[in-house]
Amino acid sequence: MTSQQLIRFAPSPRRVLLVLPDRVGEVAMATPFIRGLFARFPEAQIHLLMNRPLLPLLEGSPWLNHAHFHAPRDKTPEAKSARQQLLSELKAQEFDLAVMLPDSLRSAWLCFRADAKHRLGFSRNGRGLLLTDRVAVPNKIRGGYEPMPLCDYYAVLAAALGMAHPGDELQLFLVDHADAAVVQRLAGEGVRPEQPLVVLCPGAGFGASRYWPPERFAEVADQLVRRFGAAIVIPPGPGEEALAELVRDAMHEQCFLLTEPCLSLGELKSLIADADLLLGNDTGPRQFGRAFDTPLVTVFGPTEQRWTDTSYVRESIVKVNVPCGPCHKNVCPLEEQVCMTQVTVDAVVAACEEQLRPQL
Structure with a gap:
């Protein structure tokens, strides 16, 4: 698919996985998209996948009913066991849709191995074959990428899901x-x-x-x-x-x-x-x-x-x-x-x- 095409769901997704960015500022800038995704699929059970140290960033929000956390990337037996446990958790949910805000190969590979039915993300960094619904990068130019606001970048994924532009009003919560x-x-x-x-x-x-x-x-x-x-x-x-x-x-x-x-x-x-x-x-x-x-x-x-x-x-x-x-x-x-x-x-x-x- 391209960024102008919509994913057709029949029926509407029951379970959705949203993979969040890895950095504090990027997660904060993703909050308009998160808010819009919950409004787009009000009946769905939406799960977040994120780095555990960033959990307090979203604490107090209505979005944390179902959260999963990335496993360590090192090669220790403990890290390997944690990665396998995470994969088992994700597969057990039988996600109808996985949406990847990061452009990483890791996020696409994990959603692919978790058997998510629809896997939506930008087609870049060599991960296109792992996506079922590939969105063209909106700002690609010869030799690199034209700078554009991150909220607008995420909004291209929103459009592929039939969402209006989520806007750029960031939303965090106090406890x-x-x-x-x-x-x-x-x-x-x-x-x-x-x-x-x-x-x-x-x-x-x-x-x-x-x-x-x-x-x-x-x-x-x-x-x-x-x-x-x-x-x-x-x-x-x-x-x-x-x-x-x-x-x-x-x-x-x-x-x-x-x-x-x-x-x-x-x-x-x-x-x-x-x-x-x-x-x-x-x-x-x-x-x-x-x-x-x-x-x-x-x-x-x-x-x-x-x-x-x-x-x-x-x-x-x-x-x-x-x-x-x-x-x-x-x-x-x-x-x-x-x-x-x-x-x-x-x-x-x-x-x-x-x-x-x-x-x-």
């Missing part, structure tokens, strides 16, 4: 226990309720090339404390603790570093939902801000902005256009990473002021 834990944590750290709450996320899972220099984040944070009396809260993800400490150590004003322990994904949702501003690089928590209508300031470097564009209006993007970008390299091969070093402190402070002032 009481995470909300309470964050309130208690902030009070224990000494954050005063009357202070403007600025959450600073200096990391990025993509790689070091996406980091704006920590000393510049520190300088911006100092100015926000002095001008607005802001409480600067830094909640690093796993493996980002050292980077967060660099920001703290470069600051002259007080900040609150949440590392002992780090917040869970559920707690991070609650923190960002309550924030007056989220400042950071192009990284997963940015999508939390969009879902909870939190004002955002995002520093862009080597990544293409168009992949993650939405119609969200309470975000200021700070970037410079350079001849070598966007390159999407994990590590910059140049002596100076100009796409990041040319982003000035003054430009980021001005963007933060633009987002903060209407709320104060």
